[in-house]
Amino acid sequence: MSDRLPGFSTLAVHAGAQPDPTTGARATPIYQTTSFVFNDADHAASLFGLQSFGNIYTRIGNPTNAVLEERVAALEGGTAALAVASGHAAQVVVMQQLLQPGDEFIAARKLYGGSINQFSHSFKSFGWNVVWADPDDIASFERAVTPRTKAIFIESIANPGGSITDIEAVSTVARKAGVPLIVDNTLASPYLIRPIDHGADIVVHSLTKFLGGHGNSIGGVIVDAGTFDWSKDNRYPMLSEPRPEYHGIKLHETFGNFAFAIACRVLGLRDLGPALSPFNAFLILTGIETLPLRMQRHCDNAKAIAEFLSGHPAVSSVSYAGLSSDKYNQLARKYSPKGAGAVFTFSLKGGYDAGVSLVSNLKLFSHLANVGDTRSLVIHPASTTHSQLDDAAKVKSGAGPDVVRLSIGIEDKEDLIADLEQALSA
Structure with missing residues (x-):
């Protein structure tokens, strides 16, 4: 066993760390x-x-x-x-x-x-x-x-x-x-x-x-x-x-x-x-110790929510590589077979105003400028993170006026879908 290369989850917990030589502390001291x-x-x-x-x-x-x-x-x-x-x-x-x-x-x-x-x-x-x-x-x-x-x-x-x-x-x-x-x-x-x-x-x-x-x-x-x-x-x-x-x-x-x-x-x-x-x-x-556990839950939740949004009448398109219909699905299968990530965008038929309204009506999703949290997050890039770009550049970067970005967390996916449903209805 001493010659075995550690697996990813083992490295996420142990790589680089040893008990503190002076105190014996198991967690890495600050x-x-x-x-x-x-x-x-x-x-x-x-x-x-x-x-x-x-x-x-x-x-x-x-x-x-x-x-x-x-x-x-x-x-x-x-x-x-x-x-x-x-x-x-x-x-x-x-x-x-x-x-x-x-x-x-x-x-x-x-x-x-x-x-x-x-x-x-x-x-x-x-x-x-x-x-x-x-x-x-x-x-x-x-x-x-x-x-x-x-x-x-x-x-x-x-x-x-x-x-x-x-x-x-x-x-x-x-x-x-x-x-x-x-x-x-x-x-x-x-x-x-x-x-x-x-x-x-x-x-x-x-x-x-x-x-x-x-x-x-x-x-x-x-x-x-x-x-x-x-x-x-x-x-x-x-x-x-x-x-x-x-x-x-x-x-x-x-x-x-x-x-x-x-x-x-x-x-x-x-x-x-x-x-x-x-x-x-x-x-x-x-x-990092829980990265593999979290990332798999992030990806599983994201795929379920992308599937829900792709069938919603208020949504014109969903950009998520984990969907079999997505143009990047083959690349996702090649490079990221365990999941296509937790961050994706979707476009609303109501355009810019609908995007602003949606983020205002969500209750469980947090409206803020970050991704990768355990909590689910939402933002309207055209009015925030990409607002410094002109309209043409926004579209080229995937942040057109009708686009909303989600970062899916590790909550119960049923609760996240319910929150999106009520906000889209509102």
């Missing part, structure tokens, strides 16, 4: 401290010089956070991970290692509205330029590649519409272009999809969502697949060239298949500073 004592001057120098691993300052690393990082890396099948303050922070730290001013990255047009805004506007301050591609047209990714392209970014299950992206097909484009594929796996979680198994080089999550799962903590994580050759053509100088702040160390040469995670920590997190609170890391770790 190391609520800013700093850590060095053994002596030589020990301190070796830590600051990246000659040994250890704790220096919680902005850079913390023992509670380290357990979270190791657990998510194990669940995703990566070599290492870095936890940060939010999913948005994860995206900034990743791109800082890859892009120089004037560089480009290609992103799927079907993304979380906050990511569209971050990529279109905030990243311009760094001189990073996004080029949009259509995940339903893989050739559009190829057409978007230029000599300035440094990465491709997609979501495994797209927010808000729940469409499934053909990860392997986009990975083929990335390989041909010689750039890493970054996959936001927030809506799927590694329980449903492991993007690294399908060609992803970097995986990011908003830990706030399904991994934490209880709507009580904000966090993000970056997972290094250990699959990309950062030194091949010197296109990624942050990893391939000598780092003056570390006495000329070349990160990829020194750290090999977990060099990207190291770069994100010692160049990104250290200097940009989006550190995750150890308390939030503790809460997210606790949430």
Whole structure:
């Protein structure tokens, strides 16, 4: 039995964790401290010089956070991970290692509205330029590649519409272009999809969502697949060239298949500073222990509710890949056979006004800007999360004026259906 590879549920409970060596505490303690004592001057120098691993300052690393990082890396099948303050922070730290001013990255047009805004506007301050591609047209990714392209970014299950992206097909484009594929796996979680198994080089999550799962903590994580050759053509100088702040160390040469995670920590997190609170890391770790149980219930409930809505006279269409009639059903069967996730959209015949009315009349569903909670959530994207986009862009991103997004929780599905029925009737 000692040679047996642990299963997913076992990893969700145990990966990265050991009883505390001092107290014997079984649950990972919250190391609520800013700093850590060095053994002596030589020990301190070796830590600051990246000659040994250890704790220096919680902005850079913390023992509670380290357990979270190791657990998510194990669940995703990566070599290492870095936890940060939010999913948005994860995206900034990743791109800082890859892009120089004037560089480009290609992103799927079907993304979380906050990511569209971050990529279109905030990243311009760094001189990073996004080029949009259509995940339903893989050739559009190829057409978007230029000599300035440094990465491709997609979501495994797209927010808000729940469409499934053909990860392997986009990975083929990335390989041909010689750039890493970054996959936001927030809506799927590694329980449903492991993007690294399908060609992803970097995986990011908003830990706030399904991994934490209880709507009580904000966090993000970056997972290094250990699959990309950062030194091949010197296109990624942050990893391939000598780092003056570390006495000329070349990160990829020194750290090999977990060099990207190291770069994100010692160049990104250290200097940009989006550190995750150890308390939030503790809460997210606790949430991950029940991830497989929760995700299966989320998916089972979501499919039942999507089936109910697809037959309702007030509903014009339902976008849920778990339905056999959905255009993404074959991709869902390939990439996510245990379920198509818990977030999906549907369109109302009454348009914008009907969407606003529905969210106002629901009682059990909570109207708020989040997904991945144990509670069922609802939002009208056109008036909230995607409101900064023009009407054409809203439609392209799956957030048209008649669209409502649901994040299905783990309540009894009969109660959720009853709540939707009364609100649609109202």
